[in-house]
Amino acid sequence: MAYARLDVFWPDGRFDSFLLETDTVSVGRAPGNTIALDTDTISRYHFSITRDDEKIGLTDLDSANGTFVDGKRIESNKPHQLDGVEEIQIGNLRMIFQTVDDSPTMPVAVTEEDTQESRVETEEFEVGLDKLKLSVWPASSNSVEVSITNYTSEAHIYALSVGGLPKEWVRMNHPRLEIGPGDTAYILVNVRPVRRADTAPGSYAVTLTVTPQDKTLNAKTVPITVNIEPYSGFGVALTTPELETGEEFQMYLHNQGTLPLEIDLTGESPKAPLSFNLPPSPVQLVAGKRVQIRGTISATQRPIIGSESHQPFRLKAKSRNASGFVTVVEGKVTVTPMMPTWAAISAAGIAVSAIIILLVIMGGVLFPPPEPQIANFTVNSTQIAKGSPIILQWEALDADSYTLLVNGTAIPDVLGSSRASYEIGTNDLSGDVSIELRAINGENSDAANQTVNIYQPVRLGSFTVQPTQLTRHFVSSLTLSWNVPGAVFVRIDGMESFSNAPMQASYDAQLALEPISGIAAHPFTLTLYAEDEAGNSIQETVDIVVIEPACTVTEDTALREGPDFSHQVISQIDDDETLFVVNAQDETGNWLRTTVAGEVLAWAPRDAFQCDATLNLAELQKAIDVPPVPTATLIPSPTALPTQTRSLVSPTPETTAEAIASPSPRP
Numbered sequence: 001m002a003y004a005r006l007d008v009f010w011p012d013g014r015f016d017s018f019l020l021e022t023d024t025v026s027v028g029r030a031p032g033n034t035i036a037l038d039t040d041t042i043s044r045y046h047f048s049i050t051r052d053d054e055k056i057g058l059t060d061l062d063s064a065n066g067t068f069v070d071g072k073r074i075e076s077n078k079p080h081q082l083d084g085v086e087e088i089q090i091g092n093l094r095m096i097f098q099t100v101d102d103s104p105t106m107p108v109a110v111t112e113e114d115t116q117e118s119r120v121e122t123e124e125f126e127v128g129l130d131k132l133k134l135s136v137w138p139a140s141s142n143s144v145e146v147s148i149t150n151y152t153s154e155a156h157i158y159a160l161s162v163g164g165l166p167k168e169w170v171r172m173n174h175p176r177l178e179i180g181p182g183d184t185a186y187i188l189v190n191v192r193p194v195r196r197a198d199t200a201p202g203s204y205a206v207t208l209t210v211t212p213q214d215k216t217l218n219a220k221t222v223p224i225t226v227n228i229e230p231y232s233g234f235g236v237a238l239t240t241p242e243l244e245t246g247e248e249f250q251m252y253l254h255n256q257g258t259l260p261l262e263i264d265l266t267g268e269s270p271k272a273p274l275s276f277n278l279p280p281s282p283v284q285l286v287a288g289k290r291v292q293i294r295g296t297i298s299a300t301q302r303p304i305i306g307s308e309s310h311q312p313f314r315l316k317a318k319s320r321n322a323s324g325f326v327t328v329v330e331g332k333v334t335v336t337p338m339m340p341t342w343a344a345i346s347a348a349g350i351a352v353s354a355i356i357i358l359l360v361i362m363g364g365v366l367f368p369p370p371e372p373q374i375a376n377f378t379v380n381s382t383q384i385a386k387g388s389p390i391i392l393q394w395e396a397l398d399a400d401s402y403t404l405l406v407n408g409t410a411i412p413d414v415l416g417s418s419r420a421s422y423e424i425g426t427n428d429l430s431g432d433v434s435i436e437l438r439a440i441n442g443e444n445s446d447a448a449n450q451t452v453n454i455y456q457p458v459r460l461g462s463f464t465v466q467p468t469q470l471t472r473h474f475v476s477s478l479t480l481s482w483n484v485p486g487a488v489f490v491r492i493d494g495m496e497s498f499s500n501a502p503m504q505a506s507y508d509a510q511l512a513l514e515p516i517s518g519i520a521a522h523p524f525t526l527t528l529y530a531e532d533e534a535g536n537s538i539q540e541t542v543d544i545v546v547i548e549p550a551c552t553v554t555e556d557t558a559l560r561e562g563p564d565f566s567h568q569v570i571s572q573i574d575d576d577e578t579l580f581v582v583n584a585q586d587e588t589g590n591w592l593r594t595t596v597a598g599e600v601l602a603w604a605p606r607d608a609f610q611c612d613a614t615l616n617l618a619e620l621q622k623a624i625d626v627p628p629v630p631t632a633t634l635i636p637s638p639t640a641l642p643t644q645t646r647s648l649v650s651p652t653p654e655t656t657a658e659a660i661a662s663p664s665p666r667p
Contacts, residue, residue: 003051004082007096007143007190008037009535011489015173017188019100025049027090028061041065041091049082049097056082056099065091070140071381085140094535096141096190124152125179127210127220134191135227138199138258141192144224148187148210150179157213157497159525160187164206165226167539169193175527175539176213176493193228194536195381197288201230201258213497214522232257233380234285234327235391236317237421241331242310243297251293251329253317255285256380256391262320265293272311273300274333282320299335308336327393329420372399372439377448379435383534385457390424392435394448399439407434429454456486458532461510465542470498470520472546473583475619480526481512484538487530497524498544519621520546549620550579551611553594559602562627563591567603571596582609584623593623 002019006027009015018035025034030044043063050057057079060067067074068089074080088095128147136142148158159176171190179185189208193199204226211219233256243249255261263283267276277296285291297313310332318326373396380391392404404411406424424435435450461483470476478498484490487509495503499518509530523546531537553559555576560567563586580594585606592609596602611617 002100004049004056004097004099005143006035006049006088007098007188009094009096009171010039011092011531011533015171015188017173020049020051023051026061037093039091039093042093046090047088050079058082058086058088058097063090068382071383073382085136085142087140096143096192098142124215124218125150125156125158125210125212125220127208127222129208129222129224132224133227134224135229136191136193137229138193138195138231141190143188143190144208146187146189146208146210147184148177148179149184150181153181155180158185159211159213159494160189161209161211161541162189162206163209164204165191166193168536170539171537175529176525178496191226195231197256197258199228199258201228203227213524230257230259232259232261232319232321232325234261234263234317234319234325235393235421235423236315236327236329237423238315238329238331241329243331243333245299245302245333245335246296248294248296249331251295251315252290253283253285253293254290255287258287259321260287261285264318264320266316266318267297268314268316269311270314272309272335274298274311274313275300276313276315278315297331297333299333302335303337308334310334327421328395330399370398370441371444372441372446373397374399374437374439374446374448377437377450379450379452382451383453383455384426385534385536386426386430386454387457388426390426390433390435390452392422392424392437392450394420394437396420396439396446398441399446400441403438403440405436405438408436426454430456453534455533457534458484458486458530458536458538460528460530460538460540461485463528463540463542465526465544468542469545469547471549471615472520472522472581473549473621474615475517475519475621477515477517478544479513479515482528483510484528484530485509486532488533489531491529493527493529494525497522520544522546548581549583549611549615550581551592551594551609551615552576552578553580553604554608554610557604557608559594559596559604561601561603562629563588563593563603564629566630567627568630570600570602576610580609582611582617582620585617585620586623586626589618592617592620 002021004020006018006020007015008018022034026045026048027033027035027037028044028046029037029039029042033045042065043061045061046063047058047060047067050059058067058069058074059079060074060076062076066076069080069086071087082097085096085098088097126149128149130145134142134144146160150156155178157176157178160172162170162172169191171192173188174185175187177185177187206224206226207221208224209219209221235254235256237252237254239250239252253263263285264281265278265283267274267278275298277298279293279295283291283293299311312330312332315329315331316326318324374394375397376393376395378393384390396402404422411424431454433452433454435452437448439446463482464480466479480492482490490507490509490511491505492503492507495501495516498520499516501516501518524544526542526544528540529537553573553576555574557573558569559571559573560569582592582594584593585591586603590606591603592606593601593603606617
């Protein structure tokens with residue numbers, strides 16, 4: 001029995017799903033793995049998943065490029081507990097791990113609150129779901145499996161659409177598929193909301209609609225509930241970390257989560273007594289909003305004489321939610337003495353100064369400054385869309401100043417500052433960006449590094465299909481063009497309903513295809529699916545309308561079995577207002593075919609049909625099942641009977657009576 005499922009998303013748009021049934025599952029590119037993945041971007045034995053009682057752990061097997069769970073690299077050879085739904089990144093593969101329950105379920109009514117499985121059945125097909133409720137956190141994902149059973153005796157194409165969620169949150173492995181008679185096929189619908197402040201938490205009423213492409217009126221819709229869970233997070237930035245005593249400072253608090261947040265502000269001065277004038281706690285932060293905080297920091301004691309000093313301070317911001325997260329920004333307050341130094345300098349002062357200098361030198365030798373230590377250095381994500389900021393946060397001990405380098409270049413306004421949070425714009429960055437933080441105290445320093453990948457997010461510029469209305473049974477051409485900035489993979493679905501022309505597995509982000517010829521039998525939908533290098537995807541659909549080529553037939557026209565006057569007449573038209581749908585022509589183009597009495601094929605001369613001037617009958621499809629011209633049958637003439645020779649002499653009454661009484665025997 002399976003206890004979990006691992007969904008693998010390939011860069012080219014492919015999608016694989018593996019059920020985990022054994023207590024130990026290995027993943028890598030070597031054939032000996034439980035799950036062998038053919039890509040050079042992962043190690044031969046990359047990671048393993050183990051189950052011990054109710055606990056499930058993932059262990060990186062000392063892979064070359066590491067294993068990332070929910071955006072954070074895990075430590076090699078050390079089990080990392082999986083809690084139910086996690087995003088795993090190895091090489092260029094993105095995976096979703098989620099626990100499953102294979103215990104038997106019975107179909108129940110859709111309206112019940114505790115429904116775990118739903119089925120909507122018609123005489124022609126059935127739609128089933130393995131669950132009706134999903135819970136998912138932004139940047140993670142969860143899935144529902146849709147089953148479609150074809151009850152008819154013919155193959156049909158079915159399309160699945162999802163309503164009630166933004167398109168970029170939804171991904172399907174088979175949005176359109178063909179199902180044979182009596183067969184069942186499965187579509188996995190993956191919901192992955194983006195981690196942004198505008199991703200509103202709450203319960204979403206979502207619909208899954210299955211539509212047979214040849215019978216769009218028979219579409220069936222199943223409702224499900226998707227719960228988007230809230231998340232929290234905030235950032236703190238101090239505009240001027242070096243202040244004069246009593247000078248007003250400005251600090252920004254940014255609620256990066258999706259719920260309102262209350263923040264408590266406090267101040268600390270580890271080396272000198274400082275007075276903090278801060279706004280009253282708690283500070284209210286609306287989800288996704290940024291507020292400016294003002295306050296002052298003053299020295300409670302000022303020396304009478306001497307030189308100015310720079311006293312360090314810390315401003316702490318602590319959330320009042322369950323996480324109780326604390327962020328610290330640091331700065332310095334310059335404290336000047338009450339009396340200028342020159343007023344206290346005298347001859348004796350010179351000696352005192354010399355002694356002080358000597359003591360300072362001896363103190364520096366005997367008591368060197370402590371070595372700084374960076375305890376924590378984090379980024380908001382290791383993959384960031386161009387235009388979104390890189391948010392850095394760090395905690396350090398015994399640091400006098402900091403230096404921040406991006407790709408080896410120092411950021412000017414951070415040099416010498418002591419802030420513990422910083423935002424870097426990404427409009428001028430792309431690819432892998434190396435970020436180094438250096439904590440400095442005298443000649444001692446400590447360094448920490450982070451690497452962030454800046455990618456161009458996918459967005460839809462345009463998707464155009466011309467024309468969007470076709471005529472049934474007529475040879476037509478479709479022209480497709482699109483522009484999807486940021487896409488590394490583009491796929492077009494739905495063309496199989498129109499043409500047998502081969503479509504590529506993927507296309508460039510911007511392209512105009514040569515006209516594609518085909519014959520439309522039913523309305524259909526073309527879907528553009530695109531992904532960026534981070535695995536984010538978008539879809540755009542264009543519906544193609546197919547109209548019937550209806551014509552009238554002149555009065556007294558005879559409809560025949562085949563395209564020739566020698567064929568038998570099967571219907572006589574006595575009303576020139578009845579509409580007939582033409583569906584084919586013969587090789588000569590002189591005869592057109594229609595249907596009568598439901599499905600009976602009938603032919604009439606082309607001149608007998610009166611069609612709309614917009615119909616170009618030369619483009620009507622050629623029939624391939626034309627009845628042969630009947631062959632004339634010769635009827636043989638009857639054989640002439642021998643003629644009896646009669647006497648020219650008139651019989652007498654006597655002879656006549658004798659002949660009647662005694663007839664002559666037949667020869």
